[in-house]
Amino acid sequence: MNVAQCLTRGQVLGLPRLEAQILFLHAMGRSLHDRAWLLAHDTDEVLPAQLEAFEALAQRRLQHEPVAYIVGYKEFFGLRLTIDKRVLDPRPDTEVLVEWALACGEGLERPRYLDLGTGSGAIALALKSQLPAAEVLAVDCSADALSLAAQNAHNLALHVSFQQSHWLSQVQGKFNVLVSNPPYIEDHDPHLAELTHEPLQALASGPDGLQDIRNIVQNGPNHLEVGGWLLIEHGWNQAAAVRALLEKAGFKQVQSKFDLAGIERCSGGQK
Ligand SMILES: C[S@@+](CC[C@H](N)C(=O)[O-])C[C@H]1O[C@@H](n2cnc3c(N)ncnc32)[C@H](O)[C@@H]1O
Incomplete structure (x- = not known):
């Protein structure tokens, strides 16, 4: 042949x-x-x-094994990230969240960012690569994910701090921007049956897919400076629900941004 x-x-x-x-x-x-x-x-x-x-x-x-697991890496925001079954492979749509987070840090000399549920480190490393003066902390509940994220940081010579935490429970201090691409698939979504290679804790989030987002929205304000932003990626049909959660938690300027396919893919608000 x-x-x-x-x-x-x-x-x-x-x-x-x-x-x-x-x-x-x-x-x-x-x-x-x-x-x-x-x-x-x-x-x-x-x-x-x-x-x-x-x-x-x-x-x-x-x-259904993701291409990134097979070839062992994925490019995200111009960075080559090692990827394996410990983490989800970062998706191009998440670059919209990174762009928004970068815009929120504009004008600050040394913005403090927190990436919640960092997985491969994609968001945290993209932020640090664009804003070398920023302080970036990245957390995940998975020790396996954190070890891969730390390996990616080392390979890219980017200084990001990593911490194991169930969302904000172990985090100290306040930040200018909290950014997260948390799990947001409903527990009984039929698509989960095809996603057998990926870590389940990176995908599913309770009966309505919003369990983790609720936790982050509720606890986020305690870790945000006044005027700081909380930005969250979510499912294609969750924007209105996430905006409602943000408004209920007292966030101002609540809004959503569209992904590359024209879908409302992330929502955020300002403390
Ligand atoms: C959808 S993945 C996103 C990974 C990466 N941020 C990205 O955008 O490619 C969600 C991540 O949240 C982490 N996670 C799930 N539950 C968590 C929890 N309770 N506390 C902290 N991280 C959690 C998972 O381990 C996973 O790495």
């Missing part, structure tokens, strides 16, 4: 074209950015062992 035939084979197995290309490049030991190589070499013969390796990766993906 040649390169083009292998890619067609991936699609016949059920992979979207882009995923077939990425997994094929990974099987060939090439950079995942090397898609131009695929075009330039589409008639090159592929060794049987390489085809076998590609088909094995394709089968993992067809069993």
